[in-house]
Amino acid sequence: MxxxxxxxxxxxxxxxxxxxxxxCIFSFLAMVPLFFILWDVVSKGYKNFNLRLFTxxxxxxxxxxxxxxxxxxxPGGILNGITGSLLIVGLAILISIPLGLSIGxxxxxxxxxxxxxxISYLTDLLQGMPSIVIGIIAxxxxxxxxxxxxxxxxxxxxxxxMLPMIVRxxxxxxxxxxxxxxxxxxxxxxxxxxxxFKILLPSGFGGIFTGxxxxxxxxxxxxxxxxxxxxxxxxxNWKLMEPTSAxxxxxxxxxxxxxxxxxxxxSSLLLLIVIFLxxxxxxIVARKWKV
Amino acid sequence: xxDKIFRLFLxxxxxxxxxxxxxxxxxxxxxSSEAFQEYGILEFMTNxxxxxxxxxxxxxxxxxxxxxLYTAFFALLLCIxxxxxxxxxxxxxxxxxxxxxxxxxVVDLLAGIPSIVYGLWGFYTVRPLVIDLGxxxxxxxxxxxxxxxxxxxxxxxxxxxxxxLSMVPNNLKEGAYSLGATRFEVVQHVSMPMASSGIVASFxxxxxxxxxxxxxxxxxxxNTNRIxxxxxxxxxxxxxxxxxxxxxxxxxxxxxxxxxxxxxxxITAVINLIAKLVMKKLSHx
Numbered sequence: 001m002x003x004x005x006x007x008x009x010x011x012x013x014x015x016x017x018x019x020x021x022x023x024c025i026f027s028f029l030a031m032v033p034l035f036f037i038l039w040d041v042v043s044k045g046y047k048n049f050n051l052r053l054f055t056x057x058x059x060x061x062x063x064x065x066x067x068x069x070x071x072x073x074x075p076g077g078i079l080n081g082i083t084g085s086l087l088i089v090g091l092a093i094l095i096s097i098p099l100g101l102s103i104g105x106x107x108x109x110x111x112x113x114x115x116x117x118x119i120s121y122l123t124d125l126l127q128g129m130p131s132i133v134i135g136i137i138a139x140x141x142x143x144x145x146x147x148x149x150x151x152x153x154x155x156x157x158x159x160x161x162m163l164p165m166i167v168r169x170x171x172x173x174x175x176x177x178x179x180x181x182x183x184x185x186x187x188x189x190x191x192x193x194x195x196x197f198k199i200l201l202p203s204g205f206g207g208i209f210t211g212x213x214x215x216x217x218x219x220x221x222x223x224x225x226x227x228x229x230x231x232x233x234x235x236x237n238w239k240l241m242e243p244t245s246a247x248x249x250x251x252x253x254x255x256x257x258x259x260x261x262x263x264x265x266x267s268s269l270l271l272l273i274v275i276f277l278x279x280x281x282x283x284i285v286a287r288k289w290k291v
Numbered sequence: 292x293x294d295k296i297f298r299l300f301l302x303x304x305x306x307x308x309x310x311x312x313x314x315x316x317x318x319x320x321x322x323s324s325e326a327f328q329e330y331g332i333l334e335f336m337t338n339x340x341x342x343x344x345x346x347x348x349x350x351x352x353x354x355x356x357x358x359x360l361y362t363a364f365f366a367l368l369l370c371i372x373x374x375x376x377x378x379x380x381x382x383x384x385x386x387x388x389x390x391x392x393x394x395x396x397v398v399d400l401l402a403g404i405p406s407i408v409y410g411l412w413g414f415y416t417v418r419p420l421v422i423d424l425g426x427x428x429x430x431x432x433x434x435x436x437x438x439x440x441x442x443x444x445x446x447x448x449x450x451x452x453x454x455x456l457s458m459v460p461n462n463l464k465e466g467a468y469s470l471g472a473t474r475f476e477v478v479q480h481v482s483m484p485m486a487s488s489g490i491v492a493s494f495x496x497x498x499x500x501x502x503x504x505x506x507x508x509x510x511x512x513x514n515t516n517r518i519x520x521x522x523x524x525x526x527x528x529x530x531x532x533x534x535x536x537x538x539x540x541x542x543x544x545x546x547x548x549x550x551x552x553x554x555x556x557x558i559t560a561v562i563n564l565i566a567k568l569v570m571k572k573l574s575h576x
Contacts, residue, residue, distance in 0.1 A: 012473050012476070013473065015473070015475055016473035016474055016475040016476070019474075019475040019478070020384065020474065020475070022376065023376045023379045023380055023384055024376075024380065024384075025376075026372050026373050026375075026376030026377075027373075027376045027377045027379075027380040027394055029373060030373040030374070030376065030377050030398065030401075030445050030449070031394065031397045031398065031401075033401065033412075033442045034397055034398075034400055034401050034404075036412070036416065037404060037408065037409070037412045040411075040412055040415065040416055041408065041412075099304055099307065102300065102301050102304035102305075103301075103304045103305050103307070103308060105301055106301040106302060106304060106305040107305065109301070115305075116305070118309070119305045119306075119308045119309065121567070122308050122309060122311075122312045123308060124563060124567065125312065125560055125563060126308070126311070126312070128496070128499050128503075128559050128560070128562070128563040129315075129503070129556065129559060129560075130502070130503025130504070130505065130530055130555055130556070130559055131503070131505060132503065132505040132530045132533050132534055132552065132555075133319075133503070133552050133555055133556045133559075135533075135537075136318075136319065136322075136533070136537075136548075136549055136552045137315050137318055137319070139537075140318040140319075140322050140549075141314070141318060160311070163308075163311075167308075191293060191294050192294045192297065192298065193293050193294050193297040196297070217403060218403075220405070221404075221405025221406070221407065221408070222405070222406075223405070223406065223407045223505075223506045224406070224505035224506050224509075224530070224534050227534060227537070227538070228537055228538075248405060248407050251407050251408075251411070252407060252506070255407075255410075255411065255414075255510065264411060265411075268407075268408050268411060271405060271408065272404065272405075272408065275403050275404075275405070276400065276403065279399070279400065279403050283396075
């Protein structure tokens, strides 16, 4: 505060008040879009949000057009997308959790060392990678060599996205645990393996599980990498080597097909419910099992 | 013995990250080499022509590079007042108050909404408003994409900034208060300068997000393969052209699209590196 002339107290007060009010207004405005988006999705989506959505596969464009012309509700649901999302995300979880936990434990155990620092930096790099580039990678690694689009390729893409998130949350949780936990276990003659599985992982359960749930919720709505890998399918598919649909992929299809437009919002509503539920559970877990 | 195997396993897992990163670079480089060999790296980056017709086939990335920079930087500019306000709200003005928790939760939810839902909302709700504003006839374009992008990156910029703001030591702020400073003066002369590197870093990271964002932009930018003339114009970003044209691409076109992916990867990697360096400066200060 190096002004030459003293500034009057009233003008300083006025400035202070103005800044305060502006911060409040802009913060409020920043939250407004969420409510608009939720309102849009809920108000347009609830009409077609029924049992049919969960039990029937996507109708063909022609069937949907006929129903539209007759004024009937759209004949079908997104069962193929729901099962596809379960398959693709499920496999991505199976791939990324064991790896993510191991890497996180390693980084926490060797923190401050050069190799761990390099790995840590690369993890950040992976986390910042655009999802479409990860789609290209899975295309190059899985789709091309195996000769076709597949659920497996989609899972690989999503697993690459989940991995850095799980590594980070595991590492941070492990770093927060008191060193005395580990030392006490080792002092009692327990093996390092036992210390990790019987002491460290259980005590860090809350933080790690929260991180996993958030990672799942993040990839649940991913569309771009799946377009390049899983491609989509109009039937329910449980085979790993076949093209498979997913809820976000279906939303993209509906967006591009004017006859199926009625299903856009109910699918989006379902997707948002799943994602917010995962976020909510994550929050509860984080509070309940606080490290 | 069991311990040795377990420790070895952990090491191998960590090593895998290194392998993964190397394999990513290798996959991108090897699959894009055809395009780079055909045109040369510099030529590819400075050519604005994107013409997939087989008779006059020619590929250059300049239109998409510029489209990406326009949308991302305009989005960053738009998001600054909002993200900074949220950061100050949570990290300074209402630090550790209940209302800050509410604002944080709401903004976090904003980060949870999938890109494709943002795209739908932009298409059905924001686009008519942009048309009413008279930006252009169809509503699609840089302007529309940037508005939606700005909303999408607010959570990324604000959550990290507020963390850095809340870490400013209390005794410094109290010192300023005791000298008679108003709250705004404390923010202006103590909190903001102390947290400046952290705030800059979080906005750089948000910029990285905006550069790579795909679905929402693909749905809103208009997808024209030429250099956008100003904010009202339509265009394509690097991510959106890949999303749009990858499916039907093969041969040289596929290689050119992957080359764009490689460039995008390099840009975001550099952005992340810069953010990291800025933050490092902070921890030394």
